[in-house]
Amino acid sequence: MSDGGFAPIQTERLVLRRFAARDAAAFRAYRDDPEVARWQGWSGCSEAEAEAFVADMAVAAWDRPGQWFQVAIADRATDGLVGDIGVHVLADDARLVELGATLAAAAQGHGYATEALDALIRHLFVDLGKHRLQASLDPRNRSSAALFERLGFRREAQFRRSVWIKGEWCDDDVYALLAEDRGGRDAA
Numbered sequence: 140m141s142d143g144g145f146a147p148i149q150t151e152r153l154v155l156r157r158f159a160a161r162d163a164a165a166f167r168a169y170r171d172d173p174e175v176a177r178w179q180g181w182s183g184c185s186e187a188e189a190e191a192f193v194a195d196m197a198v199a200a201w202d203r204p205g206q207w208f209q210v211a212i213a214d215r216a217t218d219g220l221v222g223d224i225g226v227h228v229l230a231d232d233a234r235l236v237e238l239g240a241t242l243a244a245a246a247q248g249h250g251y252a253t254e255a256l257d258a259l260i261r262h263l264f265v266d267l268g269k270h271r272l273q274a275s276l277d278p279r280n281r282s283s284a285a286l287f288e289r290l291g292f293r294r295e296a297q298f299r300r301s302v303w304i305k306g307e308w309c310d311d312d313v314y315a316l317l318a319e320d321r322g323g324r325d326a327a
Contacts, residue, residue, distance in 0.1 A: 205230030
């Protein structure tokens, strides 16, 4: 486990960083968008909830087993928030991590999710020594499935009608990637 800090990670177009108070309005805007939230268990948030979430994530411990940490995805040129990545270090074994990504509608379709996740995956495997990453998603969300497949994740399981979301039983596909699956891609 790390010391609880999260240092920013820069890519060509993005910076992955902690949330800051200035992010609350943008965070709320995309979390309130029904199309963005369509395949996720949440349905938006109030202004107070967005401000509280951002304040919590600004000081939350990073790489803490059993807890979720949301990494802000910001445009490198403007520092404007375009989305976030959820990172859940599993309580039973800190070498196992669950990921989830959410991007504002205007930021979708530009390769930002691929760029951000690729950089974070490298950090998790190379710098933190994680063994296995996984993502859980509704199979009807073909964009997310394609995203994780592009990053080298394999679909390992489908649990039929196993998750109750927004008034219906949904299937749950589990995608996973092992450090060894990156095939030297993360070599320094």
